[in-house]
Amino acid sequence: KAGVTQTPRYLIKTRGQQVTLSCSPISGHRSVSWYQQTPGQGLQFLFEYFSETQRNKGNFPGRFSGRQFSNSRSEMNVSTLELGDSALYLCASSLILAVNEQFFGPGTRLTVL
Amino acid sequence: DQQVKQNSPSLSVQEGRISILNCDYTNSMFDYFLWYKKYPAEGPTFLISISSIKDKNEDGRFTVFLNKSAKHLSLHIVPSQPGDSAVYFCAASANSGGSNYKLTFGKGTLLTVNP
Numbered sequence: 095k096a097g098v099t100q101t102p103r104y105l106i107k108t109r110g111q112q113v114t115l116s117c118s119p120i121s122g123h124r125s126v127s128w129y130q131q132t133p134g135q136g137l138q139f140l141f142e143y144f145s146e147t148q149r150n151k152g153n154f155p156g157r158f159s160g161r162q163f164s165n166s167r168s169e170m171n172v173s174t175l176e177l178g179d180s181a182l183y184l185c186a187s188s189l190i191l192a193v194n195e196q197f198f199g200p201g202t203r204l205t206v207l
Numbered sequence: 208d209q210q211v212k213q214n215s216p217s218l219s220v221q222e223g224r225i226s227i228l229n230c231d232y233t234n235s236m237f238d239y240f241l242w243y244k245k246y247p248a249e250g251p252t253f254l255i256s257i258s259s260i261k262d263k264n265e266d267g268r269f270t271v272f273l274n275k276s277a278k279h280l281s282l283h284i285v286p287s288q289p290g291d292s293a294v295y296f297c298a299a300s301a302n303s304g305g306s307n308y309k310l311t312f313g314k315g316t317l318l319t320v321n322p
Contacts, residue, residue, distance in 0.1 A: 098250070127309075127310075135314070136296070136313060136314035136315055137251070137296060137298075137310075137315075138312070139309045139310060139311065142309065150309045152309065184250050184251070186250070194239075194241055194253055194256045195253075196253065196310070197250075197253075198243075198250025198252070199250050200248060200249050200250050201250055
């Protein structure tokens with residue numbers, strides 16, 4: 095069974111640009127969560143989608159948005175990039191309603207210059 | 208305000224000895240706690256969890272202890288092996304981990320097990 099895949103794995107952007115990251119969950123998983131990992135803040139929850147609906151949202155500005163498609167694939171978008179947005183963005187998917195059943199992808203490393 | 212704290216950024220132990228990783232939390236609504244392990248260039252992998260109705264959960268070489276009154280949990284690895292070298296994240300959630308997918312993570316502890 096294939097794991098959670100994230101594309102691209104690495105990305106370099108400049109300030110002011112926008113970026114879209116993609117996550118394909120494990121087959122059959124309907125919940126997708128996004129996290130941001132930085133050295134200073136650790137792993138921080140961005141948002142969670144289930145059946146194309148955003149159910150939970152973390153404390154991030156409106157520049158961070160996401161969506162989920164009918165096939166459970168998810169995208170997150172960051173507009174007007176800032177230097178501080180440089181981070182590893184992790185996606186996790188799950189099948190049943192339990193937080194310990196979240197399976198993480200390898201992440202997308204975003205560098206903002 | 209960091210609700211889950213791992214105060215030791217790193218820990219080094221000898222192979223075969225015990226590794227103890229600590230985690231403190233401030234939010235009294237947290238009732239489900241997890242430990243994740245992360246290797247470089249990979250996403251975190253679930254290791255072990257504990258509900259607030261328990262004070263201990265064991266899985267092979269890994270045991271998690273929870274002290275609710277102190278708002279403290281620890282992960283014990285016995286015996287430690289070089290393959291355990293990784294970053295360990297403590298995480299917590301409210302609502303008994305049922306339908307609440309929002310995990311609050313600590314900043315992680317880098318464990319190095321020396322042969």
